[in-house]
Amino acid sequence: MGDRASVYFVDQMDNENKIGLYLYTHWGGALLKKTVQKVLAKTERWNDSQYLARMIFCQMLQDFEGKLEGITGFGISTFEGDNDNPTIEVNVPLQKVITEDKEWSFEEFIKYNSTPDIDNWESSNGELCPFCGGFCTEEELDQMVGTYTCENCGEEWEVWYKTEKIIHNGREFKKEK
Numbered sequence: 001m002g003d004r005a006s007v008y009f010v011d012q013m014d015n016e017n018k019i020g021l022y023l024y025t026h027w028g029g030a031l032l033k034k035t036v037q038k039v040l041a042k043t044e045r046w047n048d049s050q051y052l053a054r055m056i057f058c059q060m061l062q063d064f065e066g067k068l069e070g071i072t073g074f075g076i077s078t079f080e081g082d083n084d085n086p087t088i089e090v091n092v093p094l095q096k097v098i099t100e101d102k103e104w105s106f107e108e109f110i111k112y113n114s115t116p117d118i119d120n121w122e123s124s125n126g127e128l129c130p131f132c133g134g135f136c137t138e139e140e141l142d143q144m145v146g147t148y149t150c151e152n153c154g155e156e157w158e159v160w161y162k163t164e165k166i167i168h169n170g171r172e173f174k175k176e177k
Helices: 029-040 049-063 105-113 116-124 136-143
Strands: 005-014 017-025 074-077 088-091 097-100 103-105 145-147 155-161 165-168 172-176
Touching: 005 029, 017 049, 017 105, 029 049, 029 088, 029 105, 049 074, 097 105, 103 105
Parallel strands: 005 088
Antiparallel strands: 005 017, 017 074, 088 097, 097 103, 145 155, 155 165, 165 172
16 A cells, blocks of 8 residues: 655766666655756756755655654655656756656746645555645544635645545535545
8 A cells, every 4th residue: 555656866877878866755756746846946056966965855754644763654765666656757857857748848837737636546546635735634634524724735626535525716626446
């Protein structure tokens, strides 16, 4: 169980060979594009790979409630983990973000609307805000009836958790079983 994904952070290119590392999350993988966008939107350290890698990893910890003293949930490696979602490549030498189906400059990627739809909500099993990726416990979800404002992103959504549907900005999403 999980919502695994990785950022392949490329900080060097040797001809066509990419040299980098993988930043892994066990949770929130469907929302990882939004996490990368938050960091790149700061428009700082785009050419400083040491700092940019740290900024992305720290944002992953913050967005998906990682604990610095924890022993699970996040990782850093030279190989790709067991992802449930496509890997997102952040290529510093090329100043590009590359996914399985598209390639953007950093500037273009910031403007890309990566807000997930119900498909991503389904994959998170209702444990994440479908708009920003903030975690909710089962107890919190049980109490969510009526209008809910996500503490992470500020988005308001109506929740009928027991009937497994949400309404956001007048658009209804139903959770598939």
